[in-house]
Amino acid sequence: MVKIEGNDDKMDCSSNAVLKAWQNWNGAIDCGYSGVTWHSDELKRIADEYSTQFVNAGLKPGDTVAFVLSNTVAFPTLFISLLKVGCNLLLLHGSTPYEEIENYSKTININWLCHDYIENISRLKDHNFAKHSELAIKNINIIISKTDFSVREMQDYRGVAFHPTSGTFGKPSVCVRDQKVAVAEAVNYTSSISCYKNSRIVVTTPLNHAFAFGFGFMSTLISDSTIVIDSVFNPKALLRREQKEPSDILTVVPPMLLSLLHFKKTDSRYVLPKIVFYAGIRCDSKLKEEFESEYGVNLYAIYGTTETGAISANYDEKGADFSAGSTLNNVEIKIVNKEKYKDIGENIGEIMIRSSSMMNKYFTDESHRNFDTFYPTGDIGTSDERNRIFLLGRIKDIVNVDGMKVDPSEVENILLSYKAIKDAVVYPGLSSNNSEMLVAAICGDVKKQDLEDIKNYCYSKLLKYKVPSVFYILEALPRTPSGKCLKTQLPNYFS
Template sequence: METMPNWLHKRALMTPDRVAIIENDTQLTYKELQMRSVEVANALRTKGIAKGNHVGFFMQNSLEAAVCLHALMYIGTVIVPLNHRLTASELSFQLNDAELTYVISDDELKGKASEALNDLNVSLLVYQELQKGSQELSNLEVTIELNQLHTIMYTSGTTGKPKGVMLTYGNHWWSAISSSLNLGHEVQDRWLCAVPMFHMSGLSILLRSVIYGITMIIKPRFDPHVVNQSIQHEGVTIVSVVSAMLRRMLDDLGEEGYAPTLRCVLLGGGPAPYPLLKTCEKKGIPVYQTFGMTETASQLVTLSPEYMLQKQGSAGKALFPSEVVIADNLPPGEHGEIRVKGPTVTSGYWKRNEATQEALRNGWLHTGDIGYMDEDGFLFVLDRRKDLIISGGENVYPAEIESALLEHHAVKDAGVTGIQDEKWGEVPVAYVVSDQFELSSSVLLEFLSERLANYKLPKRISFVDELPRNGANKLQRNQLTNLRETKQ
């Protein structure tokens, strides 16, 4: 049984005086972070939380949230991050499904947490109401097992009920190591976290920063101006975003460039539109496009900035020590399901044996994403299999149409989905956000017709105020048809 020291415990021993976390004007060294986490862990233990309990984490991004997560690791609980943007009924399903015994919320979210708990036999603890615990270490987990379950994290559930992805300490450890082997590891790194800690992207920043011994800068939520100011004035070297976030950051940045300290913009959430990458190249912004999922404990494939335009649209190559193939090793250029394997891959879904067996076959995770490899071994992700539109026998990828729409200077955001059609089976329809009222669907269709085959052209373009996105800013295509048009 492979073991290693608790990550925060080891880090505080190695580099106690390094700055661990910054939130506004408050900062903690690793020794201070450890002491606070131990106190909170002991306070939680007096409330009855014990090793192996499934505990819901229902807090907004904050220094206290980071302390709470480390405290739960000191107890050895299984952490179940809960998305506070969900409705009470959606949360109730996850609370029940994950077999939670406790939920920890912050002051601001305790009302919503209480509503979600309703008749469930789950205890609610409010972080700010905890009494200060002791600094005693004797009953805490200063050693971890790599095969020990660390997280049950629910997928967004765009089709059917969400599934709880089981991730071990070993999954998270290898994710951190493979990322550092690719991005490099510098002692002065500062990783900005403006993505939610209840998502894989935010949680992975928290875990990696402790393993690397670098500083995590926490923002309560994504605000393009606040993020830009942090990059310019707080020495940020790495920031994690998706395309929609980066576009808003560039709009706010205007004619300026970023401080030279910024060495990596880690870009997830699907292929980046060419104009966005071109702007980044012009401004010297180092964009690393990535492909990953909750089931792989964050990024699994990453494209380095030197290939940003040469391999435009590619997610890159698999990180150490992971592998990627297309279906049953299809030749370059042929489209098929992306399959992955490696030590960051989940062992399966909580209480979902059938779904686990369906996803994990012959040692490979069947991702449900469609893509291809080029002659040089670079992965191109086309779309989610469930989002694929089959129109008159032709495969139509929503992401390709969205990318073409975003090339138009007046389009701020775009989403595409399929609707039923008597003649073709399915046809694509588009939803566009634009601040230029004179922009029309006919202008956009003419623009698209120069870039896309006729069968890929949307049969309808609707203008809307905003697109539905989840807490990680990923587009939720299954909700597009519910949107109301803002102009005809």
């Protein structure tokens, strides 16, 4: 296993590591738009009170709680309270619909629901899944609901987090991540990114998301930082707040950059922290350059997976446009199967990672695989002598055109450099003779009569077989809140 660097007393990676970090934490939680700041001493006292209430309500060690909370002070406080009881937490988005929670219950023995989503609360009594007793938690609008659901014997988990993931190869799964690996990821962040200590950090994405959970919540605990959270992303309110009380670090996913750019162009007085990190999906170079120029900030990439935790960050270096940065402390990388991808370029292959923050296992995996070894990320790329990672795409996204492999991200970058195209995605389609072909969906100030010029532009920049055979002009690409394109909803998508 990777040896963990860092000798700070707060960098404890034992089985109760998160609870120990919480007890040693001297930071705060700023609830953003509400204007209320909660200091660590007060939150520790409240967490103790809540854990007592949970025990009195019947929760016990080993129970699994579907944790469906938005970004309020309730998320970190109740998360800690439930860990103190010894519960396991299935981390779900605050607006997860009831039907999706029910689907999870078919594989995970969910004993309780902890939620603040008003539509779920209003439907509880009408749903067979939730014959329940309710527990109000002080003046915070939280409901704890007992379920009657029991579907399978579970392993003897105590105080761990279950993180849903799309899986390395697109198959939905649930990662088991205990307190040890949660704090290990925070150690890797804070020991590698020098700006983190005692900082004020704005987290715009939901805390159940692996990026926000690790970079925002967990890393805050071991760095005595203040985390700023909001129940929803409101770019105008965020910018107004930054004018009054500047922060040190902002975290985003790339689609948020467009909203922030819009408001900067309406009022040049808006400012942001000089350090902005993004994760979730690749940010195209044109948007990155425009954002950095308009705000006068540095935009840094963080690369990771739910399974491995954070892998790299390009903080402290300028790097190339497509660099995902150098590997963090306690992370190792190797590139394999290079021969398979020689059509794309030299030294390109499948990225394998070994990390101190590796998950314990997939929830439904009974094979007892050893995740101390190198893990296949499902990404294609290369690395250099400085351990900088250059991502080219996903293994499953590589398109086979007449026996030649094409990396869609290379073609997307060319399309996005065309002045009228604002968004683009390239993917496999099926031709009339049932062979795989390259298809592009584009958005922007583009009309049908422009397609010939766009195609000629691609021919001037790419080898012929890399130019899409078919172009679709769409009003908008179907994307998730984190910016990932929903390719199955695109025209003529062939999996």
